[in-house]
Amino acid sequence: xxxxxxxxxxxxxxxxxxxxxxxxxxxxxxxxxxxxxxxxxxxxxxxxxxxxxxxxxxxxxxxxxxxxxxxxxxxxxxxxxxxxxxxxxxxxxxxxxxxxxxxxxxxxxxxxxxxxxxxxxxxxxxxxxxxxxxxxxxxxxxxxxxxxxxxxxxxxxxxxxxxxxxx
Amino acid sequence: xxxxxxxxxxxxxxxxxxxxxxxxxxxxxxxxxxxxxxxxxxxxxxxxxxxxxxxxxxxxxxxxxxxxxxxxxxxxxxxxxxxxxxxxxxxxxxxxxxxxxxxxxxxxxxxxxxxxxxxxxxxxxxxxxxxxxxxxxxxxxxxxxxxxxxxxxxxxxxxxxxxxxxx
Amino acid sequence: xxxxxxxxxxxxxxxxxxxxxxxxxxxxxxxxxxxxxxxxxxxxxxxxxxxxxxxxxxxxxxxxxxxxxxxxxxxxxxxxxxxxxxxxxxxxxxxxxxxxxxxxxxxxxxxxxxxxxxxxxxxxxxxxxxxxxxxxxxxxxxxxxxxxxxxxxxxxxxxxxxxxxxx
Amino acid sequence: xxxxxxxxxxxxxxxxxxxxxxxxxxxxxxxxxxxxxxxxxxxxxxxxxxxxxxxxxxxxxxxxxxxxxxxxxxxxxxxxxxxxxxxxxxxxxxxxxxxxxxxxxxxxxxxxxxxxxxxxxxxxxxxxxxxxxxxxxxxxxxxxxxxxxxxxxxxxxxxxxxxxxxx
Numbered sequence: 001x002x003x004x005x006x007x008x009x010x011x012x013x014x015x016x017x018x019x020x021x022x023x024x025x026x027x028x029x030x031x032x033x034x035x036x037x038x039x040x041x042x043x044x045x046x047x048x049x050x051x052x053x054x055x056x057x058x059x060x061x062x063x064x065x066x067x068x069x070x071x072x073x074x075x076x077x078x079x080x081x082x083x084x085x086x087x088x089x090x091x092x093x094x095x096x097x098x099x100x101x102x103x104x105x106x107x108x109x110x111x112x113x114x115x116x117x118x119x120x121x122x123x124x125x126x127x128x129x130x131x132x133x134x135x136x137x138x139x140x141x142x143x144x145x146x147x148x149x150x151x152x153x154x155x156x157x158x159x160x161x162x163x164x165x166x167x
Numbered sequence: 168x169x170x171x172x173x174x175x176x177x178x179x180x181x182x183x184x185x186x187x188x189x190x191x192x193x194x195x196x197x198x199x200x201x202x203x204x205x206x207x208x209x210x211x212x213x214x215x216x217x218x219x220x221x222x223x224x225x226x227x228x229x230x231x232x233x234x235x236x237x238x239x240x241x242x243x244x245x246x247x248x249x250x251x252x253x254x255x256x257x258x259x260x261x262x263x264x265x266x267x268x269x270x271x272x273x274x275x276x277x278x279x280x281x282x283x284x285x286x287x288x289x290x291x292x293x294x295x296x297x298x299x300x301x302x303x304x305x306x307x308x309x310x311x312x313x314x315x316x317x318x319x320x321x322x323x324x325x326x327x328x329x330x331x332x333x334x
Numbered sequence: 335x336x337x338x339x340x341x342x343x344x345x346x347x348x349x350x351x352x353x354x355x356x357x358x359x360x361x362x363x364x365x366x367x368x369x370x371x372x373x374x375x376x377x378x379x380x381x382x383x384x385x386x387x388x389x390x391x392x393x394x395x396x397x398x399x400x401x402x403x404x405x406x407x408x409x410x411x412x413x414x415x416x417x418x419x420x421x422x423x424x425x426x427x428x429x430x431x432x433x434x435x436x437x438x439x440x441x442x443x444x445x446x447x448x449x450x451x452x453x454x455x456x457x458x459x460x461x462x463x464x465x466x467x468x469x470x471x472x473x474x475x476x477x478x479x480x481x482x483x484x485x486x487x488x489x490x491x492x493x494x495x496x497x498x499x500x501x
Numbered sequence: 502x503x504x505x506x507x508x509x510x511x512x513x514x515x516x517x518x519x520x521x522x523x524x525x526x527x528x529x530x531x532x533x534x535x536x537x538x539x540x541x542x543x544x545x546x547x548x549x550x551x552x553x554x555x556x557x558x559x560x561x562x563x564x565x566x567x568x569x570x571x572x573x574x575x576x577x578x579x580x581x582x583x584x585x586x587x588x589x590x591x592x593x594x595x596x597x598x599x600x601x602x603x604x605x606x607x608x609x610x611x612x613x614x615x616x617x618x619x620x621x622x623x624x625x626x627x628x629x630x631x632x633x634x635x636x637x638x639x640x641x642x643x644x645x646x647x648x649x650x651x652x653x654x655x656x657x658x659x660x661x662x663x664x665x666x667x668x
Contacts, residue, residue, distance in 0.1 A: 005330040026316035082596035084420040088255040095583035101319050107285035114278035117304045122326045124319050125312050137284045145292050149193035152268050152291050159289045163172040249429035251587040262416035339664040360650035422589040435653050441619035448612035451638045456660050458653050459646050465632055471618045479626050483527035486602050486625050493623045497506040
């Protein structure tokens, strides 16, 4: 490999203090290896913490932004890549990383883990417990489990009682 | 709602016969409601089965294709939307659906479930067991769990023994 | 061809009345042929006019939206495809059309003509005079012509007088 | 501005020797200013020449690749951003650049100029004559000018003689 390794660090925008501390340390260690840090670029959670850690340790930081200007980039992102593509930029995060390290996060992070595995990228989960992720959405009623196509239709009818008026 | 409901049916390209049968029935029931079926458009697995079911029942079928021509579309897709964007089209699948029904699949399907929940789209899992998804990737060595930033760095060094030459 | 032809109608959001009238007639004629109309989906200019023409003549209308919800779709769009990708959806407009008809518009429309020609899509310009497009941007000072790499650098320095502080 | 300026250099994959020479010099001058060069990343034409010029002068080079691996990146691209999105990456090129310099190229380059102007990015044309761009496509019969909606329909019927069978 004649380019520096690009390590993608994924993780949530709203995370516990311990997760931020780990992300900061991870960014710092990546920079000390001479590797490049790539993340989602925003001024929040794991993105902000890992960029600070890498930048303050003298490393290069790349942020792949969902928005259509660089204004939303964290101050520790030296190279903001402005996609204007919302969550579709998650694919770019993954494809551009030689290896993905996922810190705890929500469904955005999980989509990146899934895409990374789909693309056969080496993926490390740092204290990330996937199994518990879906419970909150079930509790909110956004996610439901059904056992048959008929039950799926009934659930859709319950969610959209007027759905058949558009026929 | 003055437009027909758009139901996104997600699911794997390689699935068991029972999954295909369920997807076919689901497509058929969606069409009989006067709803529009939207899926990933390819000639495989849940996409092909759900499109057949909907089309043969007289419904309208939309396929959001990852490729850059319509040639890869299933014969039962009446409206191929050609994105040329690979997995980034998964976001469009989700954003364009009023409700998402996920049949069993792999990591592509999981990324769509995650994006749907992130966007607060009503999401139904039809016989889909998420918890078991990650075991195969662990067995293959693509997915690893680590407990500290230091351990993450060690794992990356093990995967890319020459990673520091690019410094 | 065993699918209905998809005709992409491109054009500006702010256009003269005559352009709207032509776009309406074009949409109507497309529908009367049994073809599908595809456009950028927004409630403005050529998009709105061509969708009205096609829908009122009983045709099917597809709108590829730049936003991340279907709320911005014109009322005459029956199938809103929600990309959340801003101008990147222009590529999808072009790739999904069997043939592109460009009505007068601005730089968004011109980007679609350019992408259509790049992809070797048959492209018709309906009363569209490309040559005059760039004059307004020159007058505004956004577009400048330079004759050498050195002159390019000088112009950039004039636009960003503090550009070298970030070194 | 507390980040280095990012200068996007656009231009064709197949260009005359003089265009390559200019692109090389431009890349070199950008690097000497301490600015970052961003381009389309491929191993061809203006992309390759401008990356070489910048890299050999000690500058940082970013390539926004259309493909889904970094393998297609030019050897002088230090940071390959892998989009897997084909021409949709042209939007990212433009949005990520503080200023765009367009060298001669084809329709891909023209789409980038159009998108840059649409986004009100300062844009410099380096020896680029837009007016002559469309003649070749007219000669090939891919691009046609029509004067009325009816004429557009007639042209489409001429291109797709079997287009009405899908009704």
